[in-house]
Amino acid sequence: MNNNYLIIAIITISxxxxxxxxxxxxxxxxxIKNNFIKSMLIYMPYGVLSAMIFPAxxxxxxKIATGIAGSVVAIFLSYKKKGLLTVAITSILTVLLFxxxx
Amino acid sequence: MNKHLSFxxxxxxxxxxxxxxxxxxxxxxxxxxxxxLPLWAPPLISVTSLSGTGQFAALDLLKATASYIExxxxxxxxxARYFLMSVSLSQLIPPDLKWWQKxxxxxxxxxxxxAVATGKKLSLNFKYMSGLILCAFFGWTxxxxxxxxAGSIVPExxxxxxGISLYAMFLAIIIPPAIxxxxxxxxxxxxxxxxxxxxxxxxxxxxxxxWVIIICGLGASxxxxxxxxxxxxxxx
Numbered sequence: 001m002n003n004n005y006l007i008i009a010i011i012t013i014s015x016x017x018x019x020x021x022x023x024x025x026x027x028x029x030x031x032i033k034n035n036f037i038k039s040m041l042i043y044m045p046y047g048v049l050s051a052m053i054f055p056a057x058x059x060x061x062x063k064i065a066t067g068i069a070g071s072v073v074a075i076f077l078s079y080k081k082k083g084l085l086t087v088a089i090t091s092i093l094t095v096l097l098f099x100x101x102x
Numbered sequence: 103m104n105k106h107l108s109f110x111x112x113x114x115x116x117x118x119x120x121x122x123x124x125x126x127x128x129x130x131x132x133x134x135x136x137x138x139l140p141l142w143a144p145p146l147i148s149v150t151s152l153s154g155t156g157q158f159a160a161l162d163l164l165k166a167t168a169s170y171i172e173x174x175x176x177x178x179x180x181x182a183r184y185f186l187m188s189v190s191l192s193q194l195i196p197p198d199l200k201w202w203q204k205x206x207x208x209x210x211x212x213x214x215x216x217a218v219a220t221g222k223k224l225s226l227n228f229k230y231m232s233g234l235i236l237c238a239f240f241g242w243t244x245x246x247x248x249x250x251x252a253g254s255i256v257p258e259x260x261x262x263x264x265g266i267s268l269y270a271m272f273l274a275i276i277i278p279p280a281i282x283x284x285x286x287x288x289x290x291x292x293x294x295x296x297x298x299x300x301x302x303x304x305x306x307x308x309x310x311x312x313w314v315i316i317i318c319g320l321g322a323s324x325x326x327x328x329x330x331x332x333x334x335x336x337x338x
Contacts (some may be wrong), residue, residue, distance in 0.1 A: 001136060001167065006140070008170060009163075010150060010173050011150070012170045012173045012177075013147060013156065013173060014151050015174065016127070016156070016174045016176075016181060017181050018208070019181075020182055020185040022188070023185070024189040024191075025195070025208045026201075026311065028192040029197060032193060035331060035332070036328075039326070039327035039330070039331045040327040041189065041323075042327075042332055043286065043326040043327060043330075044186060044190050044323040045190060045216070045217065045220040045276075046279075046280070047318065047319040047321070047323040047326070048183060048187065048288070049213075051294070051322070052269075053272050053273060054297050054298055054316055055298050055301050056269065057273075057309075060195040060266045060269050061180075061262050061263060061266050062262040062265065066263075067266065069276070070266040071173070071266070071270075071273075074266070074270035074273045078278065079278075082274065084110075084118040085117055087270050088118040088121060088271045088274070088338070089118075089121075089310065091266050092263050096260075096263045
């Protein structure tokens with residue numbers, strides 16, 4: 001791996017990451033009026049995030065058992081409307097606890 | 103509500119992101135060094151890209167000395183979901199932002215920043231977004247530097263436990279609004295079922311996670327929009 005290759009490759013990676021993030025924000029200048037698209041955009045964050053969470057969350061700790069334990073705690077606390085930081089830290093602690101027990 | 107979101111609100115809201123990023127970025131730094139990258143490269147990748155999945159995939163490509171066009175296409179496919187997120191975010195940020203402000207928001211529009219930003223009830227402004235992005239960026243680059251130069255001193259049990267934090271945060275973002283909205287609950291369950299089906303179905307599970315997220319996320323929101331169109335009066 002020579003340095004020239006690496007530097008051009010890193011710029012390429014950056015461009016391919018930045019393009020899909022930048023183009024819509026740069027090109028869409030006004031509020032979208034179409035009711036169907038508006039509805040879709042309201043639901044899209046939930047659809048995208050849900051697809052990212054499930055089933056990846058149970059594999060996120062390397063062990064399925066601790067992953068499930070952490071998920072259950074995270075879902076319960078989210079349901080109780082605890083804040084992001086509380087939910088994140090409590091589920092980390094749950095995973096740690098299960099790692100120690102098992 | 104008259105309260106405006108401040109830069110400090112952004113920093114505070116990004117703390118769970120920062121925490122999660124540090125752990126994931128440590129893993130990235132460690133893996134990068136194991137793959138034979140020189141020590142200057144992983145931090146440079148993190149500073150210029152600020153993306154989880156894309157960067158991990160990039161390591162495999164770099165190790166194989168893939169061609170530039172191959173790298174560009176592969177990373178673009180993995181990151182195509184950002185296109186959906188940026189379309190969504192473009193509707194939430196003030197339309198009168200300067201071009202450089204838009205550049206910064208676009209650069210920082212990661213999965214997690216997007217999730218927190220869309221979960222806000224108050225209208226977004228540049229100060230808040232820059233606090234959010236700066237704090238997330240700090241976590242990502244700091245973690246990468248730690249992983250690159252001192253990865254071996256971080257106990258494995260700690261880094262694996264931190265792996266759940268970003269997902270836990272996602273849950274804390276999507277569940278509370280779902281309790282009050284059946285259409286949102288429907289979208290979440292439909293997308294989860296689709297994503298799980300993709301994961302466990304032979305052949306379908308060969309599809310990269312980037313495409314699965316796009317298909318499930320877009321599919322679920324299109325079906326929800328048909329089934330539960332938002333009435334014009336609702337959003338004013």
